[in-house]
Amino acid sequence: MSSAPPAETWRERLHADCSRCFALCCVAPAFARSSDFAIDKPAGTACPNLRADFRCGIHTQLRERGFAGCTVFDCFGAGQQVAQVTFGGRDWRAEPATARDMFASFTVMRHLHELLYLLHEAVSLHPGGPLGADLARVLAQTEQLTGGTPAELAAIDVDARRREAADLLRQASAAVRGRGGPLGPDRSGADLMGADLRGADLRRGSLRGTYLIGADLRGADLRGADLLGADLRGADLRGADLTGCLYLLQSQLDAARGDLGTVLPPTHTRPAHWPATHTATGDAGSRARPSRPARNRPTRRR
DSSP states (O other): OOOOOOOOOHHHHHOOOOOGSSOGTTSSBOOOOSOSSSSOOTTOOTTTBOOSSSSSSSSTTTTTTTOOOHHHOOTTTHHHIIIIIIIOOOOOOTTTTGHHHHHHHHHHHHHHHHHHHHHHHHHHTOOOHHHHHHHHHHHHHHHHHOOHHHHHHHOOOOHHHHHHHHHHHHHHHHHHHHSSSOOOOTTTTOOOTTTTTTOBOOOOOTTOOOBBBTTTTOOOOOOOOOOOOOOOOOOBTOOOOOOOOOOOHHHHHHHHOOOOTTTTTSSSSSSTTSSSOOOOOOOOSOOOOOOOOOOOOBOOOO
């Protein structure tokens, strides 16, 4: 008698499966010409690089062609949820009457799935007690919303859902970070763009919503730090230790710079554009770090 297949984990379910989507991320969002996108593209209009088979015509050259923003976008599995569940596998090209509703549903679903990802992570931290119960309740409510019809999805106040979860996520973070000793520095929401943070001790600190664009974090100790919403675009993480970071998304790593010496949580993958070498971390102020083997496979994208 054959055994039943293993149940899909929440990380697997909230991971994009482009083969089960109709390239919604290439159509629904708007692009603004910038360092992330080479063109302006209105919302609801297909990217000119989108092929008839719903694949990207320049996928292997996205960064070189000025579309770095595409390489870091993560729908958290919202694409296949909308395409296969909400709309029952219907193709927006074949049924143009449903296109606007499908794109609107995708936008809402992506926010819900990102929130689910963060709530699942908070629950997995085992906060217990009333906090654990409240997290489980909000998680269940959010999960139920993802099964709504296009009209029901359109009526959801996403900002209200985020506000409801934000305090619970913050409480879970403080509780977990406090287990390892005193809480680290609180730089939540700080403007640290381009800051020199080489070798900085940020263990168990809070960098929630912190602007770290282009910051130099070579050799920094970020173990157990809260990185929810931290903007790591262009941040230099070479030799940094991100073990046990809370609320770290793969898209944040994909937007940053790193190398073989960057220590990642085992749940995350080393971005394909990071060099597979150890590079110097800068100056004498950086923490000395031993050579570490690669533990993460390169990210694979459609």
